[in-house]
Amino acid sequence: MPTYEATVSAPVNIACIKYWGKRNTSLILPTNSSLSVTLSQDHLRSTTTSSTSQEYAPGDRLWLNGREEEIVTGGRTQVCLAALRQWRKEVEEKDSAAPKMSEWPLRIASYNNFPTAAGLASSASGLAALVYSVSQLYALPQTPSQLSLIARQGSGSACRSLFGGFVAWEMGTRDDGSDSLAVQVADHGHWPEMHALICVVSDAKKGTSSTSGMQKTVATSSLLQHxxxxxxxxxxxxxxxxxxxxxxxxxxxxxxxDSNQFHAVCMDTSPPIFYLNDVSRAIIAVVEELNRASLAQGKGMVAAYTFDAGPNAVLYALEENMHVVVHTINQFFPQTQDFPDPFGMLASPAGAGARPEGFNTSVVREGGWEKGAVSRLIHTRVGDGPRRLADEESLLTREGVPKTLA
Amino acid sequence: MPTYEATVSAPVNIACIKYWGKRNTSLILPTNSSLSVTLSQDHLRSTTTSSTSQEYAPGDRLWLNGREEEIVTGGRTQVCLAALRQWRKEVEEKDSAAPKMSEWPLRIASYNNFPTAAGLASSASGLAALVYSVSQLYALPQTPSQLSLIARQGSGSACRSLFGGFVAWEMGTRDDGSDSLAVQVADHGHWPEMHALICVVSDAKKGTSSTSGMQKTVATSSLLQHxxxxxxxxxxxxxxxxxxxxxxxxxxxxxxxDSNQFHAVCMDTSPPIFYLNDVSRAIIAVVEELNRASLAQGKGMVAAYTFDAGPNAVLYALEENMHVVVHTINQFFPQTQDFPDPFGMLASPAGAGARPEGFNTSVVREGGWEKGAVSRLIHTRVGDGPRRLADEESLLTREGVPKTLA
Structure with missing residues (x-):
């Protein structure tokens, strides 16, 4: 009997309008809509191979970064797989020639090309890759928006990783969640100049998890309702x-x-939740000053900062301004890890001299920050949605175990 | 001709429900009511002597901490003095024997017994002392609430320093501000066990002034309205x-x-305003953990933190619990300045051992904070309102100049 498989990659997304709070925790229905930028898979991605065969031993199996994870009954992964199987069943019912894959065991291997230490929400790209790979394996006719309904139940913000470009997660109003899905506002080709710089900020203490944090905010913050x-x-x-x-x-x-308001409602939570630290605040001060100085010269803003449930900054800037941002961050926050500089920003002749006139360096504390307060920088840009990869990229052997373990 | 004078002291107050935002900036009418605890003048006070004489050279003069300050026409001090003179005039009109002090020059000297570095709002106690001393000099019949109308126009929160104990500043609704005044909720004798520990936190950067900060919040924060x-x-x-x-x-x-919500609306301001730093956050974490552990044992909360427009913490605790608070802060935040310990907390046999069982020390970062992250502690308690002092306490010579300069 043949083995079927599909290998895909899926992108990371970073919200500009933040998701914080569920109105239904089991279906993962949010209390508000949100909007994100999908980052390029050239730099950051989850790669996933799903395969199925009648020959496999019973039961689904899943490996994340080479380590097997239990698929808990009633857990988020299992909910997603059950929903995908249901859609496969509909395919099989319409087409009697279609193999009865919905009844066969699955083998899934997933791998993130970025370290957890980067503080990026690997669950978003990971769940999107899982859902997309199984949908490809099953040859499902559903659209990305429809697939996003399933990804959402795996990890809320994963639904936004089913599209490239600029993506809204519409909160929806129905109790069953059937209208709480992702839609594309514009694809990455619409505004390819949108670049992003991730500043990985060290933090001595592990903060509150976003899953528990957001429900504490829902329960105790009066400002969240507004x-x-x-x-x-x-x-x-x-x-x-x-x-x-x-x-x-x-x-x-x-x-x-919106980043500031998200952190404001975290602080309005009892007990308060703090994700930003002094280094995060310092990055905010630098970006605000870049913008102030630029606006004072009659030009537009240079950059935007946004922070998720942690101290790491993601800075958005247009390609033409990113060299100023990179030079400035590099100067005030010397890193411990070499910056790969994929777009050649440090070689740019403009350099730090291109900072808007009147930039007030006193916004940064005297003597600057110690090396490693920002440990590393990742420069990327807006990118496309999940990609189907060639079979050679498969992470699984024909026996359905990760190649790294075989 | 005789010289008349009055020497008074006035207390510091620390808000529990925060004042942040003016609906009228010239009359200093707030966007919301607030409530504070008046701290004991045994530890923290502004002392002020006001004197007047027909013999003085024309023009009022004012010295703060031994340095002469210009009384700007139309400025806040002048507005207060003009209002007090108006009330004195009414006294003189009713009693023809009363000296015509309202027409004579004033000499005013004021002195704070706490350093500016303590980060306490010296303007509140200072303006309250100024208004109270002139009201005593002028033998005004007005009540403290009526005097608070004038102090409010000197420095908003000063109005709350005209009472001891627990004091509300009612925002009022009238356009002329005549109902925006302080009233006493309870005097200090009602709950004398209320103690306060001020933790002076070092900060590398000077934050936004509260005067400009609050109006930026009014202009840009949508959460403030809620x-x-x-x-x-x-x-x-x-x-x-x-x-x-x-x-x-x-x-x-x-x-x-309310402290957290005040800092939340500061963060919701554009650009965001941050007053808390990593040390402030760490103090919050310690107090929250003391309370969590105590509540888990079926007991009440141990302490409350509150932060004004800066990184310094004020911790409220009942006298019986303050030794636990002092020992805990002392252990995790070793100071650079010796703690005077006026209530003998460190000598208390209970000591750190009295921390609620189950207190999780991992809320503080490993290795604790470096010496001086909290530079000093000031332990005080709820106290009474402005005091009229004996003539020997006068800060002025008979010629109306500060004794320190004579």
Whole structure:
């Protein structure tokens, strides 16, 4: 009997309008819509191979980064696989020639090309890759938006990783979650100049997990209710318009405001949740000063910062301004790890001299930060959605075990 | 011709429900009511002598901590003095025997017994002392609440320093500010066990001034509006009830929530305002853990933290629990300055051993904080309102110059 398989990669996404709070924790239905930029898989990706065969021993098996993970009954992975099998069943019912894969065991291996230490939400790209790979294996006719319904139940923000470009997760209103899905606002070709710089910030203490943190905010923050009902809906509209108009200053302004408001509602939680530390604050001060100085010269904003549930900054800037951002961060926050500099920013002749006139260096503490306060930089850009890869890229042997273990 | 004078002292107050935002910046009318604890003048006070004489050279003069300050026409001090003179005029109109002091020059010297570095709002105690000393000099019949109307126009939170104990600043609704005044919720004798520990936290960078910061929040934070209209009114009621019932756990819970929400709206400002630093966050973590462990044992909360527009913590605790707080802070945050320990906390036999069972020391970063992250501690308690002092305490010579300069 043949073995069927599909290998895909899926991207990381970083929200500009933040998801924080569930109205239904089992279906993962959010309290507000959110919007993200999909980052290029050339730099950051989860690669996943799913395979199935009638010959496999019973039971599904899953390996993450070479380590087998238990697929817990009723757990998030199993919920996703059950939903995908259900859709496969519909394919099989319509086409009697289609192999009855829905009844066969699955073998899935997934691998992230970025370290957990980078503080990126690997669950988003990982779950998107899992759902996309099985959907390819099963030759499902569903659209990415429909697949996002399943990815969402694996890990909320994973639903946004099923598209490239600029992606909205519409919160929906139905109780069954059937309208809580991802839609593409614009693809990556619409605004390819959108670059991102991830600044990995060291933190002595592990913060609150986002899963438990957001529900504490829902339970105790009075400000969250105002954010949900009165702030986010308008911001979703505004940032979508800014993206379509390629209006970086509006995009940046809304992105920074929403990051700050997300951390504000975390602080309004009892007990308060803090994800930003003094280094995060210092990065904010530098970006705000770059923008202030640039606006004072009648130009647009240079960059936007955004922070998820941790101290790492993601800075968005247009390609033409990114060398200023890289030089500035590099100067004030010397890293411990060499910067790979994939776009040749440090070689750029413009260099630090291109900082807007009037930039006030006193916003950074005297003497600058010690080496390693920012441990590493990752430079990437907006990118496309999940990719089907060639069979040679398979992570599994024909027997359905990870090649790294075989 | 005789010289008349009055010497007074006035206390510092620390808000539990925070004042942040003016609806009228010239009259200093707040966007929400606030509530504070008046701290004992045995430890922290502004002392002020006001004197007047027909013989003085024309023009009022003012010295703060031995340095002469210009009384700017139309400035805050002049506004207060003009209002006090108006009330003196009414006294003189009713009693023709009363000296016509309202027409004479004033000499005012004021002195704070705490360094500016302590990060306490010296303007509150200073303005309260100024207003109270002139009211005593002028033998005004007005009540402390009426005097608070004038102090408020000198420095908003100064109005709360005209009373001892637990003091509400009612925001009022009238456009002329005539109902925006301080009232006493309970005097210091109602709950004398209320102690306070000020933890002076070093900060490399000077933060945004509260005057400019609060108006940026009013202009840009959408969350502030929700706080003003929907959160603070209920909290004012609840904390007043908790004070009257001497319910420390409710008092502490509301105090911490309101401090956190104040800093949340600061963060929701564009650009964001940060007053807390990593040391402030660490103090929060320690207090939250003391409370968590105590509540887990079926006991009440141990302490409450509150932070104004800076990184310094003020911790409230009942006298019986303050030794645990002092020992804990002392252990995790070794100071550079000796702790005067006026209540003999470190000599207390209970000591650190009295920390609630189950206290998890891992909330503090490994190895603890470096010496001086908290530079000094000041232990005080709830105290009384402004005091009229004996003439021997006068800060001025008969010629109306500060004794320190004579």
């Amino acid at each position: 954010r949900i009902h009165h702030v986010v809906p308008a911001r979703m509209e505004e940032i979508s318009r800014a993206i379509l108009a390629r209006d970086f200053t509006t995009f940046a302004s809304l992105t920074m405001q | 706080r003003i209209h929907h959160v603070v009114p209920a909290r004012m009621e609840e904390i007043s009830r908790a004070i009257l019932a001497r319910d420390f756990t409710t008092f502490a819970s509301l105090t911490m929530q």
